[in-house]
Amino acid sequence: MIQSNLAHEYVGDIPWDENPAFAFSDDAEQYLRAFKSVVDVIPVGGGKISFADEIWDFNPYFDGINDDSLKVQFIGLPQPLADYCKFFILYCIMGKKKISTANVRLSSFRSIYCNIAKTTSHDSIWLITTEDIMNEVKRRNISAGGQHDIFESVYQVYVFLKGNYHFELPVDLERLKKAAIEAKTTAKKDDSKLPNIPEEYFIAIVSAAVRVMRDIAQDYNVRTTACMLVMLSQLGLRLGDLLALRTNQLHSKKLAKSGVEAHYIHYKSRKPSKPHDKMLEFDVFSTPLCTEAFKILKELRNKCPLSMGNDYLFILEKRRNSKDDLPIPNHRFNHEYKKFLLAFLPEMSQRQWDGIPQSQYYVARNKYIRVSVPDTRQYRVHLCTALYEKGIPLAYIQRYMGHLSEYMLGYYVRPKDTFQENVKYTEEIVREIAGDGLTPLGGSFGEEIKVNIQKFIEDNNFNVLTDVSAIVKAMGERVIIRGKTGGVCIKTSLMPCPKETRTNEMFCAYNLCPNLFTFFYMADVTYMDFQMLQHTYEAMQSTGKTKAAQKELNKLKELCRRRLLPELKELRKELEKQGKDTICIKYPTLSEIVANQDKIEKEISTWMRKS
DNA sequence: TCCAAAGGAACAAGGGAAAG
C-alpha cells in the first residue's frame, strides 16, 4: 500500500486503505514521479487538493493556464461511487495521462450516469445496464464524434471499476468498445473540417480591430480585445496559447542587409506536447501590425491594477462576478469578442455567412440575438490559406504553424486535397532534380539519387520540361517524395536504404534521417535554425547549464556540417552558373543570404571551432 | 513491410443557470 505521507505532496488525505489497489502498484516513488510528469508545480501555501473535496481544481498546479478542463467535478455522484471515481482520476494520472484528458473521461461518464439515474428506475451503478447507456446516448442525438467520446469514456471508467474493485456489473464492456469504434468510423466519414472565413467579413473584422486598437478614446476592455483580435488574425495561434502570452515574448532582430528590424514571438504550446515531455516551443513571425498590437497591449496593461505581480500580456478589468483568475479564461475573451463584433460591425455580424457559426447574445430579458462569430481556429485556417495562396510552400507553413506531423501538411489549407498536394510537390522536386540539376543535400546518396533519377528519365525517353507528371506517374512507388519540416524526404528503391525502418523514424524525428534532404534554396530556413541554436546555447551557457549547452553546441555543429555548409557551397555553385540576379528573382527569400554569404561562412567557422 | 485507418488525447465553443 502506498504511504499516505508521501501522497500528501499533490492530493492530500488519500485513504489508500479503502482502495483494494488492484490498479495501483506499491511504489510510492512511482506515484510521485507520475504526478510530477503531469503537473507543472506544487502550489505554494494553500489551495492544495484534499481527497474529500467535491471539486479537484488543478489550475494552481499549472503555469500559464486557467481552464475548466483542469477542474475535476465529482458533484452529483453518490458515495461510494464518487470515491471510486476519485481513484479513477488518480489511476489516470499514474498512467501519465494529462489531467484534462482524465477529466473529459470522467465528466462524460458522470453525465451519462447521472442522467440514467435520474430518468430511469436504474438509479445505481449496480443496476445500470449496457442497454441503458445505449438508450441515453441515442436520446441525446449528438454527433458521431461526440458519441465516440462518450462510449470511450464510459468504457474506460467501467474497465477501471471492474479491474480495480473486481465488481460484477451488468454491462457488456465489449459492446461499449465496439460502439465507440463504430461511432469513430462514422465520424471520420463525416469529415466536417472548419471552413475559411469569407474574405469580406475577415477584412471588416481586422480593419475594425485595427481602428479600435488605435483609438485612445475607447474603453480599456474594448481596446485590449481589439489588440488580441489583431494578433489572432496575424499569428493564427490557438486561443489558449494566445491568452497565455507574456510581456517578454516579443523579440526582434535586425535584418543584415536592409537594416529593417523584424519581430518574432517566441511561445510555448501545450497542445502538441506530451505530458511527460517538455512543452514544445515555437517562433512565429510578427507582422508590423501584430507588433503594434503587442506593444499597445503591453502599455495598456499598466493602467490595470490586476497587472501587478504578473506578466500576462492580456488582462481584463476587474469584474463583479469574476474570480479574476489569470491568464484570462477562454470564455471571458469570447464574451468580449462577441460584444466587439456586435458593437463595431452591427450589420455584418448579424448577417449569415457561409461557414461561420452563429451564437446567441443576450440583449434583454428573454431576448437574444444571433451573432456570426468566427471560431478562433478559423483565423488559423485563414492565415494558412493566405500564406498558401501567396505561394509559400506547405513545408514552410507547417513549420510556421508549429505542426509536428506530415498529417497536418495542408490540413488547414482550403480547399484541401493532400494527395494532389503531394503529387504537385513531387513534380516540383523532380523538375528541380532532373531539370535544373539541383543536388539533394544533407542526406546519404544525394548525388546518386540525382544521377539515378536523371538516368531513369533518360532510359524511358521522357522530356523533363514537358513530361513531369508522366515521369512522376511512371516512377510510382519507386520514388516517394514528401515535404517534411525542414527539408524533403526522398525515399527511393532506386537506392539501397542503409538503415532499417525503426531507426529511420528516430532519425527522422531529429532531422537526421538519411532520407531527409534539403536543397540550397532552403538555406534561409537553415540559417534561422542556426541562429536559434546559437541563442539557446548562449542562454544556457550564461545560466551555467554547461552540459545542456554542450548538447546544443553539438546540435549546432551537426546542423552546419550536414545542412548549412553543403547548402551554402551549392549556392555558390548555382550563383556561378546562373548569376546572382537570376537566383534572387527565382528564390527571393535567399537574397539576405546571398548578400551576406562571406559573413555567414565566417560566422560558421567561428562556431565550428568552439568547444 | 508499409501506410492508411484506428485510436487516443487535447483544445475550443455553445447554452443556460447562477451570481452578484
Next chain:
DNA sequence: CTTTCCCTTGTTCCTTTGGA
C-alpha cells in the same frame, strides 16, 4: 441586468496498429 461559470458538445491533431 449583465457577466461569469458549469456542463455538454464539437473539433483538431498526434501516435499506434492492423491488414494488404
